[in-house]
Amino acid sequence: MKRPSSVEVEVIELPRAYQAVASSISRKVMSGEWAVGASLPGEWALAEAFGVTRSTVREAIRVLEQEGLLVRPRGTKQLIVNAPTGVHVSSRMTAAIILQQVTFLELWETMMAIEPAAAEAAARHATPNQLASLEENQRLTAKALRNPSKLLELDLAFMNGIAEASGNRALVLCRSAISDLLYRAFLPVLRRAPAGERLFVAHQHILAALKERDPEKARRWMERHCVDFRRGYERAGLDINLPVPRLERTA
Template identity: 30%
Template sequence: MPLGSLRPSPLVEQATQHLREQITQGEWPVGTRLPGENALAKTLGVGRSTVREALRALAGAGLVQARQGSGVFVIATEVAEDWPARLRRAAITDVYEVRMMVETQAARMAAQRRTEEDVAALEEALAARAGAAAEDDAAFVDADIALHAAVVAAAGNPVLTDLFAEFAPALREGLIGLVEVLGLRSRDRNPGHDAHAELVAAVRDGDGDAAGAILQAELEQTLAHLHNA
């Protein structure tokens, strides 16, 4: 299938789409070295900068890889599934098991690294969680996740913070369903308040072992509910 000339705008998106189709339809099999930027630019009727951006987008999709001094090579013919999509597809119990590992270590780090601003944010998030007890399940779950996010943020590692942010949408959906199905707030509108207060206190006091243990126990309890739901 010839590439053909492109319409004037949006050039990068069009160039990316044309090149993606060439790859996914097998015109350039895995291992093939793509034509150089000049050749692609001439064929597509665009500038080299547009081709460069299109190749960068294809690399981000996991289709091509630039090799220093050798060129750009096809490494896959199917677009790699992004992380948020994989999380949406995953079982909530699988997501929760990974969350437990990440957050438990984050709590220990938070106790070692927290600043006065972090402690203030944790106490504010704890109060907001208590305040959300009077609201619906979705609002309460949002407040609960915000408190956990504050603990992760206190660890001072931006990669951990970003990782938790990726988990949050899948966690929110699963937890809202769990609360509703099991009626976890039917007798106690603010379940787990004491444990969360103890967690905040442990981080504030710099007790990493206690913070990790408290969070581990709390998340294990929720995971047990998920397995039995």
């Protein structure tokens, strides 16, 4: 029988030991076998169970701590299964968005799908404390109209507050990285004279709709706010088809 002179195949890349351990622990957590709040065995016990070295287990734990699946309570060495927060989700999504060079337009289109839905849900579910927090945000915003950096911080807090008031945790997690990158790219717009006033007025109408428990009005004003957001970006001479700015370098 004649054999082929050459064989074209793809090289099989096997995961490193620490990656295999991290994946195994992650599967146990995601399946519910190891529930949130449960204590994990010590590093030596895990190393023996997986048949690897303690240093391999430590590297796997480091990865899972970064992902938010494991935490160590302050002052202890005990590992606890944890439910990742928006911070953990946001950091990974932020890296993907920046490195894949996602454009402002793509983020804005996502914003148009998420923010009006958040406002509509918030009109139904916002608690008195959440509404009071948004009112306090507006009070501070009125004092910061000539301070673009502070205004940006308050705008992001206002929009995050509406998302929280929606009562939809999936929505909050999905928008965490998107909103942070998108709104921070808006700083050059807020340096233009009328931008702060327009933002303040839009927030006033959105907040009024939430207090009136009017979902349609809340959605409508949030849609207007998002459209105005894009117009301001374009009027500032910024190209919506360019990738969102990278994060500032730290010293």
